[in-house]
Amino acid sequence: MRPILMKGHERPLTFLKYNREGDLLFSCAKDHTPTVWFADNGERLGTYRGHNGAVWCCDVSRDSMRLITGSADQTVKLWNVQTGAQLYSFNFDSPARAVDFSVGDKLAVITTDPFMGLPSTIQVKRIAKDPSEQTGDSVLTITGPQGRINRAVWGPLNKTIISGGEDAVLRIWDSETGQLLKESNNETGHQKTITSLSKSADGSHFLSGSLDKSAKLWDIRTLTLIKTYVTERPVNAVAISPLLDHVVIGGGQDASHVTTTDRRAGKFEAKFFHKILQEEIGGVKGHFGPINALAFNPDGRSFSSGGEDGYVRLHHFDPEYFNIKM
């Protein structure tokens, strides 16, 4: 089917997130205003106004009531999904990069960038049921990794936190004590900045994308490398299909390195790979710049991509997609 082009952002997209039911799609961009869309027809439902900088990441609670957004304006904000009202603002001393709700939505993990001599951090905040009781105290603060931490997500049963960033190392931390439990090694790990992490639907494995032109599938409990998917371009975004054994990988030559006039040169394609056989299935073209964000609808029947070009493209799969034989 023809993709639905959603033009609501004025700057490059940074992140996409579906709610649990798959009827809403949240998008973040460098233009300060996270936006919510109907995931079926791409109609714009509303915006969340209040940030004063690029918004890097967001997450939505299981009951689709709360939205959390992390921004370069050094705040992380909680929103009422329905009304768009700001419920709380966590203030930091440096730009916030990644946010993720825990199972049960009682905790959120937030990463902050290294800034003005401050090191990058991973912080855990308690999320109050009643927004009026919300406080800004951190339950846990982890420092250590060099450079930006581009993504941090919760491990099984909220017991661990998995992080990846500019130092190209994946790390698993104990979410109670902040102790480093495991880290990826040079041999199997990524060679360059890790740009994205995406968990499988059941949370048993996750996919990491890196500027070293590869994406890798890991066991979330043991951090053993399971699969590697090699592409021709730096990877900015990854997603795992909840329905089929497919993964989708997006990226493209860094905008500043694209010198040719031909847009094919950048390879701004979302590439589908067979998750188990590691073979390329196909590609979805369309963006006029690198793909920065990818997300699967929880029903696995559609996916959306967000690009440096400011567009969100919503793709409903054709029936043939479900009959692909490998």
Add this chain to the structure above:
Amino acid sequence: MAEVVSMADIEATALRLGIDISSVDLDAIQIPPGEDFGIKSDDDEDLYQEDGFEMEAGFGNIIVVDNLPVVPPEKFEKLENVVRKIYSQIGVIKDGGLWMPVNPETQKTLGYCFIEYNTPQEAELAREKTNGYKLDKSHIFSVNLFDDFEKYMKVPDEWTPAEIKPYIPGENLQQWLTDEKARDQFVIRATTFTEVFWNDPRQMMPDLVYRRQYWTEAFVQWSPLGTYLATVHRQGAAVWGGATTFNRLMRYAHPQVKLIDFSPGEKYLITYSSHEPSNPRDTHRVVLNIFDVRTGKVMRDFKGNADEFTTGGSGGVSGVSWPVFRWGGGKEDKYFARIGKNVISVYETETFTLIDKKSLKVENVVDFSWSPTDPILALFVPELGGGNQPARVSLVQIPGKEELRQKNLFSVSDCKMYWQSNGEYLAVKVDRYTKTKKSTYTGFELFRIKERDIPIEVLELDNKNDKIVAFAWEPKGHRFAVIHGDNPRPDISFYSMRTAHNTGRVSKLATLKSKQANALYWSPAGRFILLAGLKGFNGQLEFYNVDELETMATGEHFMATDIEWDPTGRYVATSVTSVHEMENGFHIWSFNGKLLYRIPKDHFYQFLWRPRPPSFLTAEKEEEISKNLKKYSKKYELEDQDVSLLLSEQERKRRNMLLDEWDAWIQNCKRLHEEESELRRQLRDGEASDEEEEYEAKEVEVEEILDVKEEVVPFDLDQME
């Protein structure tokens, strides 16, 4: 390796001799070169040898001038000034680098002196230029390199017969030709690695033969018959080969070698280097060596200023047009020639001297080229005297130097010569001025070399104002292709030198209109041609059959920079080398345009097919084979089928294994997931677990009252009626 002397031994010895070892600066001790007092260096033996050229530099820049006058002290200064004047013209003499020893008894000079230059090149030049210099009647200089003295001193006084080494059979250097699957090899260079592969189209991938890091310091090059792979290093060039792997077969010492060139029969190797002059006003110094490939012996060397080697070519100030020497006379490697000012110097390889001891005099000659098979030179002399003397193309037979054919051409701006690979035809592309002299147009002069009196035919394109983008002869054939036209999408025309009804005349076969192509690549077996659009056309490819005059396939290798057919004409390699930052790597296609496999490689520099020597089959035998092709091909088709069956079977097994592996793993995960389900429920305050089935979509209607307004509606009684 000699015995190792430990520090303890040294201390013991020092104590015995009464030396306080702590007061000795070990670094200050210099051992004379060549003398090791029985203590072998622990450096790598090989490394030591490779550095040999560098080692000599210690004394390589000193010369000894003999046969100077013997003078008393009062004339010493005068003589020194004379010598200094002569030798400082050639290069910069080091501070205190001129030393004239004096006999301590008579206070007279000894009749010789030492001069030290900054570089060995200057010393070498000084020896060359002043050996035999006549200072006066009785004093003729005899100049030698200091290093040579040692060499001459070592010559034993008594002659001993040369030791005859027993014959050791060498390995078969052409083993690769006996590959059972008749595959071809290629070499690639990417990052710091150089790798040789088999092209294995059945397996749809290359098969590694040999890989080596830092194999070469600049580039690699196959010899024309594929026997050797040449590498280039700081100290010289080397060739590699062997039956099963790549061993170093020979080294050719030539410091700072820049370019190399094999003779067509790969008997000789020419190496070239250019050296910065010590005086910036001077031109670069050029050194060329001709080696015998098998023995490694220098057959002849040429040294001189860059100017002497650039005449006629388009080389710049510091470069020459390569190759300087062009080989003629086919695979026999009999002649080589170079162009000079008003001359063409032709040498023969029996004695490595000029034929008839003199060069061929041709006023104002600017270009020449050899027939690929016969000892015939084609040369081009441009217009002179503002058009009073016409331009000329002539064919000259070597070694007799008689002119076979000559053609005068008028209002010519430039000429280019293209030989057909069998030397049967020569096409000369002639750019002529229009009457106004403001623009040029192009025509072709076609020579039939093998026919009596060498008839010449003039060919003009249908639209003679068309610019010629590319021209190429069909290898071993009678056809040629031309890309012509001014618009962005040029036309391509095919011509034949002989057609069924018109054997003596050139005729057009077809013209393809507005193609995205700017380069022509004929299959080495003829018949097929790849029309390629490189650079601005982003790598458009069209595989064309000239027998049937039809397109077999079109393709694209985005950004392709280089295209090369394998020597058999079965496969084509297209590659993107590091001139582009992105897309580096190569693709292998079948002759009819089917993409077989793609290999991406970052920092990709070179792709070269290993050439094959010409076939030993006679033309009749080849004809017979192609007649009975069906019979032969059956065997290979069966093999192909077997391989593809085997492959698909292997592939199926591999996939099943992967799927099973994954299944086992994911089952385990599911189990863990279920075990944790109760814990998850707790984390969610008892809310139903995450299983999809447990929640169902309910349609809930929500009515929201946005606003309540009371309005008085006018009630018109008239309406009632």
